[in-house]
Amino acid sequence: MRFDGDKVDEIKIAYIGGGSRGWAWRLMSDLSLEQSLSGTVYLYDIDYEAAKTNETIGNNLKSQWFYTAVNNIESALKDANFVIISILPGTFNEMASDVHTPEKYGIYQSVGDTTGPGGLFRALRTIPIFVEFANKIKEYCPDAWVINYTNPMALCVRTLYNTFPKIKAFGCCHEVFSTQNLIVKAAKEIEDIECSREDIKTNVLGINHFTWIDKATYKDIDLIPIYEKFVDKYFDTGYEGEVSWQSSYTSSANKVKFDLFKKYRIIAAAGDRHLTEFVPQLGYLENPETVKKWKFHLTPVSWRIKNREELIKKSQKMAKGEENFKISPSGEEGVKQIKALVGLGDLITNVNLPNYGQIKGIEKNIVVETNAYFTKDRISPVISGELPDTVNILLAPHIINQKMIIEATIKKDKDLALHALLNDPMVRKLTYNDAKKLFDEMFENTKEYLKNW
Incomplete structure (x- = not known):
């Protein structure tokens, strides 16, 4: 990071789940509005194409932030100042x-x-993934601040601390x-x-x-x-x-x-x-x-599936410039x-x-x-x-x-x-x-x- 009076530039954010069509777009909007911060957001997702689409959407905003999709978590995390996690386990x-x-x-x-029962089985799937995240953070960016949005929130955050006690992590809801x-x-x-x-x-x-x-x-x-x-x-x-x-x-x-x-x-x-x-x-x-x-x-999960399909279409339109990205405070x-x-x-x-x-x-x-x-x-x-x-x-x-x-x-x-x-x-x-x-x-x-x- 580089400090310049009342601005901070060259911030590196690693976004795990960077193909997100919800949290990622909210982050893009809020980052665009905050003129005192600038840097690069590295988008990592197991769905690399979704991350690439978000790269295009983010860079089309022509804000003070640059977005780049990466196909391995190590590239995203290396020397990151902040790590954001929002995944579907x-x-x-x-x-x-x-x-x-x-x-x-x-x-x-x-x-x-x-x-x-749903929270239990979601946790059984999620906890091993967060163990891996914590170990990768420990190796590649141990001093980064980690912001988690993934549920089950309490179990995700506790897993990060159990795995890497010195981690600087917190959960947002x-x-x-x-x-x-x-x-x-x-x-x-x-x-x-x-x-x-x-x-x-x-x-x-x-x-x-x-x-x-x-x-x-x-x-x-x-x-x-x-x-x-x-x-x-x-x-x-x-x-x-x-x-x-x-x-x-x-x-x-x-x-x-x-x-x-x-x-x-x-x-x-x-x-x-x-x-x-x-x-x-x-x-x-x-x-x-x-x-x-x-x-x-x-x-119902059927609604979530339908909603995802609509968001995929929306993301493709925004990436092609056929639909405008509306920048507004996310809350x-x-x-x-x-x-x-x-x-x-x-x-x-x-x-x-x-x-x-x-x-x-x-x-x-x-x-x-x-x-x-x-x-x-x-x-x-x-x-x-x-x-x-x-x-x-x-x-x-x-x-x-x-x-x-x-x-x-x-x-x-x-x-x-x-x-x-x-x-x-x-x-x-x-x-x-x-x-x-x-x-x-x-x-x-x-x-x-x-x-x-």
Whole structure:
């Protein structure tokens, strides 16, 4: 990197999963808008042609960044300053098994990538890949900052640290941002307070996709009582804002979030689709009809396949100049984090890191989601306090599984992986025999990635 006053040039970013048609495009847009940073993004992907297409799209922007696709990870990582990881572990065939095989046993998952049977098997495929990433980073760019967007987030980040303890890695998720925006809307509607997400301060604590906010303020105004009035107002109908929950598989009316606030008196800070999978005992996922009543969606893999096909066509059109790339802020904070880490201003935002003591009541090294302070070449977790016991009870099986799943994968221990499935709240309604049948069927469906177990 080269420092030039209030600019930093010649930054090298290695993008693992550089053929991405989502995260990569968001990064390109945000990098183009940030004039204080420039350099080269090396795009590595097992789908080299997808990375080449993104190379063309990125360079067509004629920004201060140059994009180059490489066909080996070593070239991307060598002497990189930053590493970004956003991959799909496996194919949509394995994902279809993750999400839909449990439905034969009455288990419905709205996402299936973090917890539940789907989260488990996605993790079994993903952890060995991240072991390899960590070892490559240790060899080729040990001082790089590593930003992970891949799910299951907590297990990916923990694997990086378990494999290379000195790694400088953290995980980013935008779920909390959406909840902060909801608090901002509550402030406007209930008290006519004009503010933005960046204007409010929230205390974030929990684990990824099962994150909570116990304090929220704007200047000297406590926003929790205002949020409570907002919940009371929209508890029965839900709150959709300008967009109907029915318009997209990833949308909801926040009814689950409101119900959790009523039950636990603390703001659940993730989307309804993710929250429900951690607490199946509360009845949000009983069946598709129940899901509709709570106004969120079971996201089918068939939709993801169709969406991918549309994005492939879109990428080809943009590469050929037949469709314009629309540069606009993505709402993500990866570029803001890079800017802070190279010394161009400080930042406080929520990230996923091992627990060094920032959350009381959760054991050390469990990957938790809290606020952290970003400054030049340093990230310091913000002490966030402790969740109520009533919420910690809900977290407990998922925290135990975070350890058990990694151990099972590293040891290739099929029996231990089965016990992790049995411990998951989604599976507890099954008999042991049915749970074992489900496990064996899902294992068979993803065996291509589970060799030598």
